[in-house]
Amino acid sequence: MDFVVKQQGFEGPLEKLLELIEGRKLHINDLSLSAVTDEYLSWSKDLPERTIGDTAQFILIASTLLLIKSKSLLPSLTLSEEEESDVVELQARLIAYKRMKLLAATLKPRFGASFIFLEGKRERQPVFSPDASVTINGIFSSIKTVIAGIPVKEFLPETVVRKIISLEEMIVRLSERVTRSISISFKDFTKGVKERKEVIIGFLAVLELVKRGALAVTQDSEFSEIRIESRSPQTPSYS
Amino acid sequence: MKDSQKIEAVLFWKGEPMTLSAISKVTDISPKNIPGALKELEERLLSGGLCLVQRDEEVAIGTRPETSSIIESLAKEELRRDIGNAGLEVLSIILYLSPVGKSRVDHIRGVSSTFTVRNLLIRGLIERVSAEGIRGHAYRPTLELLSHLGLSKLEDLPDYVSVREEILNREKRVSESEEKEGESVFQKPESI
Amino acid sequence: MKDSQKIEAVLFWKGEPMTLSAISKVTDISPKNIPGALKELEERLLSGGLCLVQRDEEVAIGTRPETSSIIESLAKEELRRDIGNAGLEVLSIILYLSPVGKSRVDHIRGVSSTFTVRNLLIRGLIERVSAEGIRGHAYRPTLELLSHLGLSKLEDLPDYVSVREEILNREKRVSESEEKEGESVFQKPESI
Numbered sequence: 001m002d003f004v005v006k007q008q009g010f011e012g013p014l015e016k017l018l019e020l021i022e023g024r025k026l027h028i029n030d031l032s033l034s035a036v037t038d039e040y041l042s043w044s045k046d047l048p049e050r051t052i053g054d055t056a057q058f059i060l061i062a063s064t065l066l067l068i069k070s071k072s073l074l075p076s077l078t079l080s081e082e083e084e085s086d087v088v089e090l091q092a093r094l095i096a097y098k099r100m101k102l103l104a105a106t107l108k109p110r111f112g113a114s115f116i117f118l119e120g121k122r123e124r125q126p127v128f129s130p131d132a133s134v135t136i137n138g139i140f141s142s143i144k145t146v147i148a149g150i151p152v153k154e155f156l157p158e159t160v161v162r163k164i165i166s167l168e169e170m171i172v173r174l175s176e177r178v179t180r181s182i183s184i185s186f187k188d189f190t191k192g193v194k195e196r197k198e199v200i201i202g203f204l205a206v207l208e209l210v211k212r213g214a215l216a217v218t219q220d221s222e223f224s225e226i227r228i229e230s231r232s233p234q235t236p237s238y239s
Numbered sequence: 240m241k242d243s244q245k246i247e248a249v250l251f252w253k254g255e256p257m258t259l260s261a262i263s264k265v266t267d268i269s270p271k272n273i274p275g276a277l278k279e280l281e282e283r284l285l286s287g288g289l290c291l292v293q294r295d296e297e298v299a300i301g302t303r304p305e306t307s308s309i310i311e312s313l314a315k316e317e318l319r320r321d322i323g324n325a326g327l328e329v330l331s332i333i334l335y336l337s338p339v340g341k342s343r344v345d346h347i348r349g350v351s352s353t354f355t356v357r358n359l360l361i362r363g364l365i366e367r368v369s370a371e372g373i374r375g376h377a378y379r380p381t382l383e384l385l386s387h388l389g390l391s392k393l394e395d396l397p398d399y400v401s402v403r404e405e406i407l408n409r410e411k412r413v414s415e416s417e418e419k420e421g422e423s424v425f426q427k428p429e430s431i
Numbered sequence: 432m433k434d435s436q437k438i439e440a441v442l443f444w445k446g447e448p449m450t451l452s453a454i455s456k457v458t459d460i461s462p463k464n465i466p467g468a469l470k471e472l473e474e475r476l477l478s479g480g481l482c483l484v485q486r487d488e489e490v491a492i493g494t495r496p497e498t499s500s501i502i503e504s505l506a507k508e509e510l511r512r513d514i515g516n517a518g519l520e521v522l523s524i525i526l527y528l529s530p531v532g533k534s535r536v537d538h539i540r541g542v543s544s545t546f547t548v549r550n551l552l553i554r555g556l557i558e559r560v561s562a563e564g565i566r567g568h569a570y571r572p573t574l575e576l577l578s579h580l581g582l583s584k585l586e587d588l589p590d591y592v593s594v595r596e597e598i599l600n601r602e603k604r605v606s607e608s609e610e611k612e613g614e615s616v617f618q619k620p621e622s623i
Contacts, residue, residue: 012350054351061349096406097347103335104327106397107388111327112320114304114389115311116292118382119545120254122446128555128575129510133519136580140589142516143523147594150539150601151357240480240497247480248498249505251443255546265505280479287475288432288439305432306440313441313457316567363543383543 013058014097016043017065021094028094030087034072037065064090242268242276243283247300256292256299256382281391292382293392299382304389319362325355330364330384334393335402338370338377347406434460434468435475439492448489510554521547522556522572527594529571529585530562536570538605539598 011019020039026032044058064086071077079087245266250257263270277298281291290303302310311318322330329352332344344352356378359365364384370377380393393399437458442449455462469490473483480498484491494502514522521544524536536544548570551557556576562569572585582588 012348014349057349057351093347093349097349099402099406100328100331100335100347103397103402104324104331107331107334108327110388111322112318112387114307115318116290116301116304116307116386116389116391117310117314117440117444118254118256118292118299118301118386119549120444120446121314122254124506124553126553126555126558126573127510128573128579130554130556130576130579131512131514133514134522134556134576134579136582136589138519139523139526139580142519143527143594145516146520146524146539147597147601149541150598151541151605152601240495244478244480244495245498245501248494249480249501251481251492252494252502252505254446255549265508266501283479287472288436288441289443300443302440302444303432303436306437309437309441309458310444313444357541360542361537363537363545366542383545 012054013040013061014094015101016040017061018094018098018101028091028098030068030072033065033090034069037069040065061090241279242266242272243280246273246276247280250298250300256297259296259298262298290391292385292390294380294382294385297382301386307389325352326359329355329359330380333365333378334380334384334396335399336406337379337393338368338373340370340373340375340377342375344378433471434458434464435472438465438468439472442490442492446492448484448486448491450488451490452488454490509550514550514554517544517547518551522551525551525557525570526572526585526588527591528598530560530565530569532562532565532567532569534567539602
């Protein structure tokens with residue numbers, strides 16, 4: 001067997017988000033993004049190893065989802081202008097990506113269906129005509145160029161690395177703000193946690209705690225937007 | 240003999256895409272008269288079995304899309320239609336937004352397209368081009384890609400103009416507001 | 432679609448004389464309708480740059496006699512032109528890896544080499560050969576090229592063995608990282 005056809009096995013973060021939102025027949029907005037955040041994060045736990053660039057994209061989107069979800073759980077949380085624009089941009093990206101995905105689907109049946117043949121079968125009688133560059137030296141230096149041009153590996157641009165680090169910082173800052181705003185201390189929740197994914201999952205667990213805790217201890221009208229009706233009576237204990 | 244006749248003969252004989260400047264040089268038709276002659280040729284071909292495929296500065300004569308199955312049986316070579324969803328997405332982005340840089344393609348898809356782009360290049364469906372305002376390589380569709388889709392020109396793509404405006408305008412707005420606010424968590428699309 | 436349009440597309444693509452029975456077979460036009468369709472095609476072509484050439488039971492599309500001086504200068508220009516970096520790259524790959532399939536050449540360079548290969552064929556620098564384990568056409572340098580380079584055998588090329596090894600190693604790494612990115616459904620180059 002000299003040809004191998006590979007199967008498609010990759011799903012990007014935007015693609016996954018779209019799929020989750022459309023699976024619930026929702027429109028792209030804060031509400032639907034907040035609704036699918038948990039699913040998005042749990043999907044990400046089982047992701048195969050991938051390039052750093054793609055991992056960065058996943059985390060950047062996860063962080064924006066967490067912002068949206070935090071905001072929906074804690075309406076008192078105020079987002080910075082930059083955070084607001086991240087939320088707006090994520091939605092715009094999803095809409096643009098959805099558009100492109102639909103266009104790609106319309107191209108699919110067209111591709112190769114009614115072909116315009118540009119190159120004919122026509123062949124011409126060859127006439128031996130090298131030019132001045134066709135020498136042993138020319139050939140040798142050209143093959144070196146060819147070898148140097150074969151891609152070796154993709155490296156992550158430095159700017160993206162910096163952005164990942166700032167994301168971790170952002171999560172920590174956000175957790176502090178959440179903590180302060182409901183006056184329960186979760187200061188130690190990231191202690192000893194090194195993996196970014198663990199931080200995000202852990203943070204979400206904290207948010208869940210916050211939600212239940214807040215509902216249990218306060219009847220503050222500020223939190224009344226959290227739907228009490230949706231709570232199951234046998235709430236699992238987190239303590 | 241008319242200019243459009245000369246061009247038809249040259250494109251037929253060459254049997255591959257030619258640039259307008261190469262046509263002008265070999266036929267001695269002044270560059271300013273080429274577009275008019277091509278228009279005339281395009282209209283004349285309409286009544287026959289051939290068609291003109293055109294993009295920017297490049298043009299070729301091919302067989303009409305409606306004859307595709309006849310020629311395919313004659314070619315005795317199966318056309319490669321195996322193109323994954325990733326490939327189709329990248330092709331759509333390049334078709335509608337061309338010329339477009341790789342970082343913009345990645346940004347729209349939210350995922351790295353390095354090897355998809357490479358495979359499309361290898362299959363001759365897209366090509367590199369240097370474009371103003373785009374860092375690194377920019378990509379555009381080849382006439383080969385148009386021929387795969389049975390299209391004479393990009394403008395024949397469904398919603399070509401409206402999609403282009405919609406996406407380019409939105410991205411422009413986003414990148415302007417990002418510039419105002421400084422560093423963003425996301426990679427910016429390059430300016431247009 | 433009219434019969435004369437089908438015939439035009441077939442003859443255009445084929446570019447060489449075809450018998451009437453072959454045309455009938457491939458286009459599914461009944462033999463008794465072929466002469467009429469050819470007549471119609473001939474008349475339509477009169478206004479363009481091509482013409483129908485008929486002899487006994489064979490027919491072909493060619494360029495009009497009035498364009499012969501243009502075609503001649505095009506042919507001359509094609510052979511005189513520089514081979515260019517792309518041409519030299521493809522030529523060097525074919526020299527070092529001969530016999531080698533086009534798909535492998537494309538994978539090594541990361542772009543399609545269709546037109547470059549065509550040009551090297553016309554210039555008599557490479558030729559087609561069928562080789563075991565390689566799908567489609569394989570290419571090797573012509574004897575004229577070897578003697579032009581003063582080589583009695585390919586192994587006399589500088590660093591012949593190590594260049595081949597280096598290319599193989601890099602190809603392996605590319606296909607490994609392609610698997611890692613895992614987003615493509617494209618075919619790999621044939622095995623070596």
